[in-house]
Amino acid sequence: MRGSTKRKILDLAESLLQRRGYNAFSYHHLSQELGIKNAAIHYHFPTKEALGLQIIERTRDRFSKWTNHPEHRILPTKDQFDWFIKSYQYNLNSDNRVCLIGSLATDYYTIPVSMQSAIHKLSYEVQIWTARLLDSGRQAEELSFKGRAQDKALNIISSLAGSLQLARLLGNEYHYRVVKQIYIDLNLT
């Protein structure tokens, strides 16, 4: 992974995947942008499936590392939630990428089974973490909402995924408005 070329391929592929979708980026895009030939990419990632899979696994790993870090787990609910929101806005400010889950969910029935399985795991992990954060935050009275924490979590995750997509059509400010509304609805200010 420290191999510079391999990492560059992975970074660029991730970016293209979230900007154009799985079926609309090619080895040619990658090779041209990186100034190498497509055979070189196949050396590092034998198949497109292997490449796609590593993109997902790396994201899972990042998410897991942050959320399981001892120093992060003891942060106030708001700080943890802010971090979560920021991870979406990083995409927005990087060429209007949509989130990985949203991108692969719309391509779901066209991607290899191994990738379906991996993105399923990621979405499950995100959902569990968010639900727990909301639940403990409500118990600690750091925020408030009605209904079940899991339902509210799903509602927020859907909202964030969708708002990155709508931002492409209606402008980036719409994402920020959606986020503002989320904070309002949680009484988290």
Added chain:
Amino acid sequence: MRGSTKRKILDLAESLLQRRGYNAFSYHHLSQELGIKNAAIHYHFPTKEALGLQIIERTRDRFSKWTNHPEHRILPTKDQFDWFIKSYQYNLNSDNRVCLIGSLATDYYTIPVSMQSAIHKLSYEVQIWTARLLDSGRQAEELSFKGRAQDKALNIISSLAGSLQLARLLGNEYHYRVVKQIYIDLNLT
């Protein structure tokens, strides 16, 4: 439009677009399923762009027809909102399609400019209608929420688009939970 073949092509293409995305359905898919040759499809829709465009325009037309119908405009806020929600659930129950806006928003940077423009118009119209419904509903005290109607509208639309996508990963019941949470947050029951 009454032409049976043309309509069948449009229906099937719409379905494939919302299930697989713009770049993952082909004239071959259409011709095989309809039992005709790809040249016949090109007769009705000279280019894929023309086909994609008509799909969007038809959806815009449907939306406009319903929302501008005099009998619908005087319905209680809840009834109009219920109709809106049902239009998403129709997709969910038809082969787990995502909504047209969500599908084309993730493919946005890979579709022809004419389609970008059309889907932009649709999303704008949906946003305006939803914001007005929420605003007048709140004034009539048929529902309640904090913040601006436009922001809440965007929040709900994003949520609905996203939940159809997440439903593919986490199961259809998650969409219904998101919807339930939306009603709870609006005090609309």
Added chain:
DNA sequence: GTCTATACCTTGATAGAC
């Protein structure tokens, strides 16, 4: 690790017969 060269497939699209 990266290259050249190439195989093989799918794609959107067109020409012209019927």
Added chain:
DNA sequence: GTCTATCAAGGTATAGAC
């Protein structure tokens, strides 16, 4: 309106030299 036949372009992937 639909067909057969065909095309050029772009896609993933592999073999083998360097």
